[in-house]
Amino acid sequence: MLIALDMDGTLLNEEGIISPENREAIVHAQNQGHIVIIATGRSYMDAERQLRLAGLECPVVSLNGAVVTLADGTLVASKPLNKENIIPALRWMNEIPEMYYEVYTEDNVYVELDKRVHLEKISELKDDEVPEELRWLLKAMIDQQFQQAAVTYVEDMEKIWGKEDKVIYKTLAFSLNLELLKEASTRFAAIPGLIITASHANNIEINHQDANKGAGVSMLAEHLGLALEQVAVMGDSYNDLPMFEVAGYRIAMENAASILKETADFITLSNAEHGVAAGIRHLLDKA
Numbered sequence: 001m002l003i004a005l006d007m008d009g010t011l012l013n014e015e016g017i018i019s020p021e022n023r024e025a026i027v028h029a030q031n032q033g034h035i036v037i038i039a040t041g042r043s044y045m046d047a048e049r050q051l052r053l054a055g056l057e058c059p060v061v062s063l064n065g066a067v068v069t070l071a072d073g074t075l076v077a078s079k080p081l082n083k084e085n086i087i088p089a090l091r092w093m094n095e096i097p098e099m100y101y102e103v104y105t106e107d108n109v110y111v112e113l114d115k116r117v118h119l120e121k122i123s124e125l126k127d128d129e130v131p132e133e134l135r136w137l138l139k140a141m142i143d144q145q146f147q148q149a150a151v152t153y154v155e156d157m158e159k160i161w162g163k164e165d166k167v168i169y170k171t172l173a174f175s176l177n178l179e180l181l182k183e184a185s186t187r188f189a190a191i192p193g194l195i196i197t198a199s200h201a202n203n204i205e206i207n208h209q210d211a212n213k214g215a216g217v218s219m220l221a222e223h224l225g226l227a228l229e230q231v232a233v234m235g236d237s238y239n240d241l242p243m244f245e246v247a248g249y250r251i252a253m254e255n256a257a258s259i260l261k262e263t264a265d266f267i268t269l270s271n272a273e274h275g276v277a278a279g280i281r282h283l284l285d286k287a
Contacts, residue, residue, distance in 0.1 A: 001287060002217075002221050002231045003029060003231075003234070003280065003283060004037050004039045004231065004232070004234070004243055005038055005234050006038075006039055006040060006213075006234060006235035007038060007050065008040070008042070009235075009236035009253065009256075010235055010240075010271055010275070011234075011276050012271065013271055013272055017053070018050060022274050022276040022277045023056060025276060025277035028280070029280050029283075035224060035226070036058050037061060038061065039213045039217055039240075040060070040062055041062075041170070042062060043062055043104055043105075043106065044062040044063070044069050045106075045108075046062075047062050048069075048073075057072075059071050059220055061213060061220060064197065064205055064212055064216075064239055065207065065212045065213050065216030065242070066078060066080065066170055066207050066208060066211035067169060068220055076219065076223055077216075077219055078169070079169070079207070079210050081169060081171075081206070081207070081208055083161055083166075083167075083168055085191050085192070085193070086171070086188070086191060086194075086206070087161055089188050089191065090161060092187060093173060094112065094158075096180060099174075099175050099181075099184060100115045100119050100174045101115065101171055101173040102172045103160060103161065103168055103170075104169050105166055105168060108151075108152055109152070110151075110153075110154055110157065110160050111151060111152070111153050112154060113153045113155055169208075169211070170206065171206045172203060172204070172205050172206075173205075173206070175202065178201075178202070181203070181204060184204060188206050194208065195207050195212055197238060198238045198239065205239055212242040212243075213235075213240060213242050213243040214241075214242030214243045214244075214246040215242065216243075217246065228247065228248055230248060231247045231248050231249070232247060232249040232283050233247040233249070234251040234268070235251075235253070236252065236253040236255055236256040236260065236271065237256070237260075238257055241263075244260060244263055244264070249283070250263060250265050251266045251268050251279045251283075252266075252267050253269075253270055253275050254267060254268065255271055266279070266282055
């Protein structure tokens with residue numbers, strides 16, 4: 001069996017680490033002959049760092065499926081964005097103060113310093129100005145940046161996407177203004193060859209049309225000689241839906257978006273309660 005695990009909100013707890021309970025369950029599954037992989041929106045470097053800190057080795061589907069890497073670091077596939085096509089939309093977001101965005105390369109995440117400052121200001125707004133759910137989301141986004149192995153703040157993003165050697169695999173956009181977010185989504189949707197997903201109602205993630213967690217997990221399963229019926233997936237957010245659609249068995253976290261729970265075969269505990277460990281025990285019991 002191949003077990004694909006999302007990271008944020010799934011494998012990682014509220015402190016942003018892999019708990020000993022989750023680690024023990026993964027090692028037990030591996031010792032039983034099962035293959036555990038990571039399927040994340042994070043870069044390979046960030047995912048591999050989390051695994052290394054926990055003493056784990058796993059294949060990684062990173063950047064929402066844009067990069068597929070074996071446990072030994074061997075690159076299986078990659079699907080970068082066409083920079084020239086997306087620069088006009090990036091430039092538009094750059095000029096909108098209310099639009100926060102990140103650009104992901106293979107080994108780095110770039111954020112314009114002014115955007116970071118704006119995000120922090122939003123997180124400091126009063127309770128009646130920002131719904132509690134979004135305050136937690138903002139805190140999580142800021143905390144995640146500190147947890148990531150490579151985040152670079154720059155004065156001018158034009159200098160990043162203008163470099164010929166900078167390959168962009170993903171961009172993430174966030175805004176409290178849903179109309180602006182809709183406009184951003186519309187602009188990217190008009191560009192050929194893209195897929196737009198979300199991990200929350202207030203953000204969008206843009207990848208190559210062939211880069212999503214479902215495609216990445218499918219590609220890795222095929223590479224390892226496993227049928228999709230032998231694939232079990234575990235996740236919590238909208239960007240996990242593509243792998244829910246292809247897997248033979250689907251597990252949603254207790255803290256998952258309702259649409260994942262509705263399509264899941266099993267609902268495990270939350271990420272704060274070592275839900276991955278409980279989900280893996282469930283899978284091994286039914287195997």
